Amino acid sequence: MKIGKVYLVGAGPGDPGLLTVRGLELLRKAEVVIYDRLVNPVLLEYTAPQARCIFAGKLTGSHSLPQEEINELLISHARRGRQVIRLKGGDPFVFGRGGEEAEALREAGIPFEVVPGVSSAVAVPAYAGIPLTHRKLSSSFAVITGHEACKVEPSVDWGRLASAVDTLVVLMGLKNLPNIVAKLLAHGRSPETPVALIRWGTTDLQETVTGTLVDIVDKAAALRQPVVLVIGEVVSLRDKLQWFEERSPSTDRGGWIYADEFATYLEA
Ligand SMILES: C[S@@+](CC[C@H](N)C(=O)[O-])C[C@H]1O[C@@H](n2cnc3c(N)ncnc32)[C@H](O)[C@@H]1O
The missing domain is CATH 3.30.950.10 (Tetrapyrrole methylase, C-terminal domain)
Known part of the structure; x- marks a missing residue:
């Protein structure tokens, strides 16, 4: 079977408008999306209906998925020939363990790309x-x-x-x-x-x-x-x-209108 690819994509700091054009393009085509706690879930609405979205969020002191399991998930989906997005808050290489994930992918022989994000x-x-x-x-x-x-x-x-x-x-x-x-x-x-x-x-x-x-x-x-x-x-x-x-939320474009939903999701 043809091997898939993993894209380490920065989701930006919260406002969905700060996702890059490249990130959006990849999100639309992804077959699997593995996303973190600080990723605004509104971004998942851009995925295709058949895409599988997996939450791998981390809270300080209580990792909901250990890093090794996240690495394994990325590797196993790519080995099944899938286009996998690892969607991370801000920039994947700024305190986001993106470097560790890239190392694990390299060791496993999985092709990957890094799409920088707007860091918090x-x-x-x-x-x-x-x-x-x-x-x-x-x-x-x-x-x-x-x-x-x-x-x-x-x-x-x-x-x-x-x-x-x-x-x-x-x-x-x-x-x-x-x-x-x-x-x-x-x-x-x-x-x-x-x-x-x-x-x-x-x-x-x-x-x-x-x-x-x-x-x-x-x-x-x-x-x-x-x-x-x-x-x-x-x-x-x-x-x-x-x-x-001082912005005017009713007239200014702003992803921040989704923030209440974002907070509810994080605190649930
Ligand atoms: C594990 S680091 C991930 C940083 C991320 N890779 C980046 O480039 O923004 C998580 C920390 O980033 C900061 N952070 C991320 N998004 C934030 C936001 N919207 N507002 C304030 N702090 C934020 C906080 O200090 C939080 O504890």
């Missing part, structure tokens, strides 16, 4: 009116996992990041926010550094909390995941540049 790391700040770089305020940014912040020997070097990088974008950072803030202050970041936490960015549930390194932990106490954390002077531009809150 850039799109969510943009929807909150925060440019990650700015000629006067920031000439560098780094995207960091917040998971590492509580480890005894973390692999993230917060000291170097604090001194060398202007804007820090932290994914999966809410739980460890107090640790992250403490490390940055200990390594010399000004207590007055502006900070933003953006929840459910690019959807109509988008919610933004701003503060400084000194008060953000208290201000964010009631916030829940998923959240993008942005630290740096560029956050102050939000006062001038916020646009999403």
Whole structure:
């Protein structure tokens, strides 16, 4: 039998309008779609009626499908000659284990393609009116996992990041926010550094909390995941540049109209 192919496709950060044209084209033709928790399920409406859609979502600490099983699923469907889409939130190669999946496919001799997606790391700040770089305020940014912040020997070097990088974008950072803030202050970041936490960015549930390194932990106490954390002077531009809150949902095109449905699905 002819072997199939796996496409590792980025679904974007939530607003279905941020799926790429290539991603949409492949979704329409897919025979099997294996999708994650942060993928807006509205995108599945673009699949053909006979396509098989399999949820492989992950919640922090409780993986609904272990990574090895996801790899096996991809391999076994491709071995049966199918066109398989592995649909992942944001970009598949940004904290999405896309690299591990590609390695497993390569080892199994399965052909694959990667279709980059719009990562929450850039799109969510943009929807909150925060440019990650700015000629006067920031000439560098780094995207960091917040998971590492509580480890005894973390692999993230917060000291170097604090001194060398202007804007820090932290994914999966809410739980460890107090640790992250403490490390940055200990390594010399000004207590007055502006900070933003953006929840459910690019959807109509988008919610933004701003503060400084000194008060953000208290201000964010009631916030829940998923959240993008942005630290740096560029956050102050939000006062001038916020646009999403001022849009007119009835007239502006927007995938965010689906966000309520999205949240219900995730919290079920
Ligand atoms: C496992 S990482 C996956 C990142 C994804 N591959 C990307 O490129 O956006 C999941 C984290 O991304 C962030 N995230 C993804 N979508 C988000 C959204 N719409 N709003 C806020 N945070 C989001 C959160 O920090 C969440 O905990």
